[in-house]
Amino acid sequence: MAAARRFPGRRIKGPRGLFTALVLALLAIAAPAAAEDVALTFDDLPTMSLTGSLDYTATTTRRLLAGLVRQRIRATGFVNENKLEATDRAQRIALLSRWLGAGMDLGNHSYSHLSLTSTPLADYIADVSKGEQVTRALLAARGREPRWYRHPYLETGPTLEVRQGFEAWLSQHGYRVAPVTMENSDWVFALPYDEAVLRGDAAQAEHVRQAYLAFTAQSVTWYRQAAMDLFGRRPSLVLLLHASRLNADCIDRLAELLRADGLKPVSLERAVADPAYATPDAYAGRDGDDWLERWARTLHKTLPWESSPEPPADIVAEDARLEPNDDPSAERTESGS
Numbered sequence: 001m002a003a004a005r006r007f008p009g010r011r012i013k014g015p016r017g018l019f020t021a022l023v024l025a026l027l028a029i030a031a032p033a034a035a036e037d038v039a040l041t042f043d044d045l046p047t048m049s050l051t052g053s054l055d056y057t058a059t060t061t062r063r064l065l066a067g068l069v070r071q072r073i074r075a076t077g078f079v080n081e082n083k084l085e086a087t088d089r090a091q092r093i094a095l096l097s098r099w100l101g102a103g104m105d106l107g108n109h110s111y112s113h114l115s116l117t118s119t120p121l122a123d124y125i126a127d128v129s130k131g132e133q134v135t136r137a138l139l140a141a142r143g144r145e146p147r148w149y150r151h152p153y154l155e156t157g158p159t160l161e162v163r164q165g166f167e168a169w170l171s172q173h174g175y176r177v178a179p180v181t182m183e184n185s186d187w188v189f190a191l192p193y194d195e196a197v198l199r200g201d202a203a204q205a206e207h208v209r210q211a212y213l214a215f216t217a218q219s220v221t222w223y224r225q226a227a228m229d230l231f232g233r234r235p236s237l238v239l240l241l242h243a244s245r246l247n248a249d250c251i252d253r254l255a256e257l258l259r260a261d262g263l264k265p266v267s268l269e270r271a272v273a274d275p276a277y278a279t280p281d282a283y284a285g286r287d288g289d290d291w292l293e294r295w296a297r298t299l300h301k302t303l304p305w306e307s308s309p310e311p312p313a314d315i316v317a318e319d320a321r322l323e324p325n326d327d328p329s330a331e332r333t334e335s336g337s
């Protein structure tokens with residue numbers, strides 16, 4: 001399966017106090033009910049899961065796409081083509097094709113999910129180029145081209161020189177960077193959910209789903225408020241998710257949750273047309289920050305990370321048990337892409 005999926009955008013964490021929770025709750029009640037747009041993006045296609053089984057991958061894809069179609073959501077999926085390398089490669093490519101058939105868009109997430117912070121630029125570019133072969137052909141068959149690149153771990157380059165070098169390559173090849181302005185740490189819940197499903201433990205699967213949806217509700221509230229504080233209005237948001245069985249099985253409830261909060265699902269193109277996305281982002285460094293954090297730096301503001309919600313401890317522990325290869329000591333301890 002794919003490597004670690006982490007970005008350290010949420011670095012400064014502390015226990016969330018009762019007072020902070022109360023203030024956030026009051027703000028949520030007091031906030032105007034105006035709807036803002038949200039684009040749903042899914043990383044690590046064909047799927048992010050505990051098993052490479054084609055059957056599990058196919059079921060996840062079918063359920064996720066059926067849910068998105070049912071909810072009339074036009075999502076963008078970001079592909080790691082190294083996940084196609086198996087004896088059943090043709091069937092895995094067919095799963096990607098289903099995304100386009102269901103009206104979704106596909107973008108590049110590099111071939112092997114490399115870190116731009118720790119990979120020389122030339123090697124990274126070679127990997128990204130290798131990562132579009134199948135996707136470009138699938139899009140071309142429909143008269144389209146790949147338009148979006150999502151950086152693994154949201155790492156955009158450790159130095160300005162690397163960052164500008166890669167972004168020049170992207171624009172020469174017709175790509176735009178797909179930013180992230182909201183996330184719900186879905187990757188922390190995804191593998192514990194797979195484990196429960198594969199074990200046939202329906203009670204635990206339901207526990208993980210409930211915990212995930214509750215945490216998503218808290219995360220959406222926090223990101224909407226952070227974005228509101230940053231811009232003095234409610235900008236469109238781009239939600240980072242992963243192509244997991246958890247999201248496939250929760251997609252209706254996720255869509256309901258977003259709509260109940262006044263969020264309206266739109267395409268990625270439409271979301272980034274919001275003028276907020278033209279805010280300069282001059283960040284160069286090792287961290288993979290989300291774009292609210294990048295813009296906060298440009299605007300000389302600070303996001304209230306100390307009040308951002310934390311996933312439940314039992315889920316975090318279960319995820320750590322299932323992903324023993326992750327290095328928890330590095331800066332990459334909080335979130336992922």
Ligand SMILES: [Zn+2]
Pocket residue numbers: 005043044109113152153337
């Ligand atoms: Zn990823």
